[in-house]
Amino acid sequence: MAIAKQPSTKQDILQHLLKIGQASAQELADALEISPQAIRRHLKDLETEGLIIHQQVQAGMGRPQHVYQLSQEGRDRFPSRYGEFAVDFLDTLTETLGYEQASTVLRKHWERKAMEYRVRLGKGNLRDRVAKLVELRKAEGYMAEWYPVQESDCQFILTEHNCAISHVASSFPSVCGHELEMFAAALQNCKVERTHWIVNGEHRCGYLIKEQ
Template sequence: MAIAQQPSTKQDILQYLWQHDSATAQELATQLEISQQAVRRHLKDLEVQELIFYSAVAQEMGRPQHVYQLSSKGSDRVSPASSINYSTFAVSLLDTLAETVGPDQVSHILGKQWERKAIAYREALGDGSLQERVTKLVELRKAEGFMAECHSLESDRRFIMTEHKCAISNVAESFPSICGHELEMFAQVLPDCIVERTHWIINGEQRCGYLVEER
């Protein structure tokens, strides 16, 4: 079913990527009922504005295919107002806590919150293989608003988990220590693994990445 035309085709593209996580130029052209050439012009403009980015995905035959996704900036552009308001409220609340009890205590509170999250994740993941647990963790993160995915490296003992859209990016910008607690949380969720950060949105990169390696 084609998406109804809106005054801005670029906005349609952003909205589609928000709803479906990723898409190729051909898929967008089909859904928007416009030519691939027109779609590619819009995609190029959106890239220049840093609202989207693409990954080259290998195919069995032919050249790699470009798969487009929203950047954090693009996600903010199309996020529902309620989501933005909740993020603003969370940052304001943490600012108030920092003024009241001090930044160290706020960091301690955030750490406790992630510990609770780790317990919930571990219960949900169960005792399957590492691949099964990482795959389940990615699904849980996607359900919470993170654009997550994972890829195996050489064997079923090493995986790269990436998150292209951070559901707590606004909070992390004001309180980057939350990302440190998040890394610790992943290590608690996968206690038989070494978990290392490979990419970080806060550093200006397009995604957060974690290397998960079985001990």
């Protein structure tokens, strides 16, 4: 069942939780401009459907509050780029060629993707190229965004709130290393560092991009 089939308010809740990681009912109500009572009804439905989970968090001296986040099933409602097929294919490739040869094939794939990105990004300033890269990633199923570091024109943060290849990354985490190299090769004359990683249990992947 695709996420688009969810009622719009529920879809908004899922997308907001995907973006920020976790939130209380009141925080969701404030962010989406919906009454807390309506939010709680939607949260109850989403939890019944197995799309979100909650935990109790102690806030100051008051009563513990429920904080909600996506379950794995909830994350799976977002684009995955045919992840299961890709994992099966890579398993077969590894069995046929061996791990080293399969890794070489993966590297070649990311090198080709980097060259494709480089051509499409052009030779503008880094700000424009990062903005274009984010648009390309969005088109590929990533919920991506970017912003400058303290209004800088030479340092930027690129954040991806869902991983379109999460199934592959869970089984073959080396693809994330290739992805890091791909960004650096595509942007040229830049250093790219990972700041957050979904595979490590964080709710987003983040990259610091520095002009060299």
